[in-house]
Amino acid sequence: MTHKRIAIFGSTGSIGTQALDVIAANPDLFSASILTAQSNDELLIKQALQFKPLVVVIGDEKKYQGVKDALAATNTKVLAGEKALEEAAAMDDYDMMLAAIVGYAGLKPTMQAVQKGKAIGLANKETLVVAGDIVMETALKNKVPVIPVDSEHSAIFQCLVGEGRNKIEKVILTASGGPFLGKKPNFLVNVKRDHALQHPNWSMGAKITIDSATLMNKGLEMIEAKWLFNLEPEQIQVMIHPQSIIHSMVQFEDGSIKAQMGLPDMKLPIQYAMAFPQRIANNFPRYDFKKPNTLTFEEPDIKTFRNLALAMDALNRGGNMPCVLNAANEIAVYAFLRNRIGFLDMTEVVEQTMQKIPFIQKPTLEEYFDSDGEARSFAASLIHM
Ligand code: NAD
Ligand code: MG
Numbered sequence: 001m002t003h004k005r006i007a008i009f010g011s012t013g014s015i016g017t018q019a020l021d022v023i024a025a026n027p028d029l030f031s032a033s034i035l036t037a038q039s040n041d042e043l044l045i046k047q048a049l050q051f052k053p054l055v056v057v058i059g060d061e062k063k064y065q066g067v068k069d070a071l072a073a074t075n076t077k078v079l080a081g082e083k084a085l086e087e088a089a090a091m092d093d094y095d096m097m098l099a100a101i102v103g104y105a106g107l108k109p110t111m112q113a114v115q116k117g118k119a120i121g122l123a124n125k126e127t128l129v130v131a132g133d134i135v136m137e138t139a140l141k142n143k144v145p146v147i148p149v150d151s152e153h154s155a156i157f158q159c160l161v162g163e164g165r166n167k168i169e170k171v172i173l174t175a176s177g178g179p180f181l182g183k184k185p186n187f188l189v190n191v192k193r194d195h196a197l198q199h200p201n202w203s204m205g206a207k208i209t210i211d212s213a214t215l216m217n218k219g220l221e222m223i224e225a226k227w228l229f230n231l232e233p234e235q236i237q238v239m240i241h242p243q244s245i246i247h248s249m250v251q252f253e254d255g256s257i258k259a260q261m262g263l264p265d266m267k268l269p270i271q272y273a274m275a276f277p278q279r280i281a282n283n284f285p286r287y288d289f290k291k292p293n294t295l296t297f298e299e300p301d302i303k304t305f306r307n308l309a310l311a312m313d314a315l316n317r318g319g320n321m322p323c324v325l326n327a328a329n330e331i332a333v334y335a336f337l338r339n340r341i342g343f344l345d346m347t348e349v350v351e352q353t354m355q356k357i358p359f360i361q362k363p364t365l366e367e368y369f370d371s372d373g374e375a376r377s378f379a380a381s382l383i384h385m
Contacts, residue, residue, distance in 0.1 A: 132227030219311020
């Protein structure tokens, strides 16, 4: 494998820091050429001193001078602000973007990288939820590989290696069910942020952890799967699998099912995306079939976890609805994290926003941006009431 220069957009997050662990463990294979962070200047500086990237971007412009001073003795160029993310994404100095920014903010830099013909390791699922048709069309046109990092999609991707044109009957996305599996609305109504932030199997950023507790994450992943693997909504099934050992499955048209398994550890899909098509040796803990551990499966309770039903509705309706769902959900999740609204209110905000924002069948990129903005203001107005 030739050496790859990786641009980590969102290097201070859960995915970003684990990607840097993979780079540190494989210095012959990878280097970090661009690192970006929104506000954690201290960690960004520490990462820059260790990995010596060509460029760092700090989102919060108030922190620009501090980062610049701290890196004054190095060759790292420091940029700041939202526009600088796109500027960095348009640079020549990297081979693959690891898209690890959380939320809608990841869309524009990722789109820029796709337009530049850069390979994408995609953790930022919201990019495909918001504008999957345009992102994937542009990737196809520019022959850009979009390699999933999300564990379920990495599993499906791995199951498809070597299958050529063999038809997929359906994919089965597994979900842990989150910390409130089996709970009912009378319990969920009282759930507070700190409880919802405790995921049983995965340690992740705050937003995706809340999305996992509400099952919105699985809904976003259904939409992500549609665009990554060119599927119809009815080909995407969700099954609750609380042990998180099977990361997802593909059923082919002969009925054969392939699954990808392993302990829940995001470093595995991260390094797979970075090294694809090669696998690289590591010393991560292995799943042991000799230990007593029953793998179980059940259907998701979409009457209780209505966010998943709303995401399925957005998936079926298509157009700008997934974009609207995502925008309202981002507003709702951050309001919940600030203790402004309750756990079940998040669903209300998303549902009412989806009812309010006009449907557009085939939006342009500008129309996606507008739908996002309108959905955010409306969702925010519900919360301030
Ligand atoms: P995180 O909150 O831990 O990190 C987010 C990163 O994005 C940080 O580096 C932060 O500085 C940056 N960021 C945040 N807001 C920004 C903005 N407005 N502009 C620019 N940069 C910004 O998040 P995470 O858990 O690492 O998740 C990142 C993405 O990966 C999400 O889309 C998530 O759904 C996806 N993902 C994460 C995991 C996981 O295990 N953490 C698993 C699968 C998919
Ligand atoms: Mg996932």
